[in-house]
Amino acid sequence: MDDLPPHLVVEILSRIGDSTDLAACRLVSKTLNSLSREVRSVNLTCTLSRYLKSRSPETCNLLTPFKTIFNGLILRSRGLDSVTVGVDKSFIEIPFDDDEYDESDDLYLTDVAFVKEWLPKVCGELRSLSISDFWIQSCWRSSKVLVLISSCCSNLRELKLKNTWLSVDGLNPMPTLTNLTLEHVRLDDKDLGMVNNCFPSLQVLNLVGVGGLETPTIRLLHLKSCLWNVSNAPYLLAIIAPNLVTLKLTCIRPRSLILHTPLLSDFYLSLEKAEEIQATDLCNLKTLELESLSLDSVLGMFPSGKTVKKLTLESLKKTDSVETKFGLEVLFDLFPNLCSLNLGPGAWTEAEIWFRERGLKGASEMESLEKIIGRLVVNNLDVTISFIHSLLDKCTKVSDMTLLLQEDSWAASSLISRCAIDHPRIRWRWGTWKEGSKDTWISNGV
Structure with missing residues (x-):
């Protein structure tokens, strides 16, 4: 490898997925040790097996602490634009009792004291930062790491924080941030007011399992996804x-759901x-x-969906315990310009029960529908066949x-x-x- 052009070696080293291997490369030769400093990203993940070895009396003294390895990688790098540090997804397998917290901090990765050791050294050119914490060590103590990041990283574009408790007291505006992911986080921002005010340029926002919210409102002028x-x-x-433009929303039983999203084109809603439901301006929904x-x-409660071309419906109940039902007539009225209709097993079963009791005689035709997808649980073959025939009679262009x-x-x-x-x-x-x-x-058709 010493014979390769330096820029090619840097390109090869940049493609190493886990920076643990990058650290090993530095021991191979002086050339690799020198060129590895030019790599623009650090990506270090603590595996479950490493964590278990660190807890074993037989092996704990043989391992270099995870934070020490990470700090070494940061100190030996120049001009980083991306940093990713965290624990592996398999850590979710570790049993956790809410009454028994782990007071260790060896994997408390959103600990401000730890982040202060390395973030100020790389924040100048940093564009992307991701920290995935160890929930058992982080969940019981509030971290001001988000505040620290907002005060240091003036050029950050993308930020991901997972498995921690975040304070927003003292949060500074980050006008360059366009992509934010908070996942399995307790957030001290009950109405999302600080998120809206401090991250005004967000184009992509992912909130997955964010607790601590009471009356949350997303109010972002540039948000696209x-x-x-x-x-x-x-x-x-x-x-x-x-x-x-794109919204995927999963919620439980909100008393009120308000959408002011006039350019929304792709909408996934599970509740x-x-x-x-107040959503009167979905005039671009496809x-x-x-x-x-x-x-x-x-x-x-849904507004008229005259612009909707592709519709997928599913009931969250098990198909063998259907209690309510809906008729396809409501679809013909609400979505008259559908091209594609996809019914999950629960939705198909409910529609078939409605048909068995009331038929489709009063339904208007859906002349634009060309494609139907259905997942069936057949309880009565004759009813299912009759339902299919009636459906095709109403949808003559399918x-x-x-x-x-x-x-x-x-x-x-x-x-x-x-x-x-x-x-x-x-077909x-x-x-x-x-x-x-x-x-x-x-x-697969003929």
Whole structure:
């Protein structure tokens, strides 16, 4: 490798995924030791096996502390633009009792004292920073690491903080930050006011399992993409983002859900139920995926979706314990310009029960629909076939029909043969589904 051009060696070293291997390379030769300093990123992850060895009396004295290794990598690097440090995802396997906290700090990675040792040395050119903490050591003590980062990193573009308790007292504005991820974090910002005020340029925001929120409102003028997985049940959820294009929102039972997102195009919504949904300006919505305990109730509050082309529906209840149902008539009325309709097993079952009791006679036709995908649990073959026939009678432009039956379904062969004979103009695709597994194809059309 000593014969390679220096810039090529740096490129090779930059592609090393874990900086532990980079540290080992420095011991091989003076050339590698020197050129490794030019690598622009540090990525160090503590594995579960390393952690367990550090806790074992037989091996603990043989290991260099994780923080020492990390600090060594930082001190031997020049001009870093990306730093990633954390524990491996497998740490979630470690049992944790809320009444028994680990008072150690060897893997307390959002400890301000630890971060102060290295962040001021690299913050000048730093563009991306990710810290994934060890929850058992971090969850019981508040960290001001976010405040420290906001005071040091004037050029930061992307920030990820995971598995910790974050204080926002003294938080400074970070006008250059465009991408923020907070995951499994307790945040001392009940209404997200500090996030809105201090990160005004955010274009991408990911909030996954962020606790401590009561009446959270996202109010960001430049936001384009948002993933929000709400872990508790706040009274109010509001998103005011005039440039938001993509939203994936998972919540429980908010009393009120308010959306002011006029440019929203792709929307995934999963919730048990809501007392109120205010979303009157979804005039650019093209793709909608909705999961709910009460599809009929949520759809009844949903504004007209005349622009929606692709719709996916699923009931969060198990298919063998359906208590409520909804009719496809509401879809024909709300989404008259659909091109593609995808019904999960719970949604299909509810719609089929409604059809069995009331039929589709009063429903208007959906002339634009071209493709239907359904995941079925067949309880009564004749009812299922009659439902499919009625659906196709109302959707005369459908040319592509994909039906996935529950794995080992007794009705597969009969359903396939009867549908193919009765509707030869349709391109049929057949397969099986199983919860938690990939779909299996029987026939992929003709």
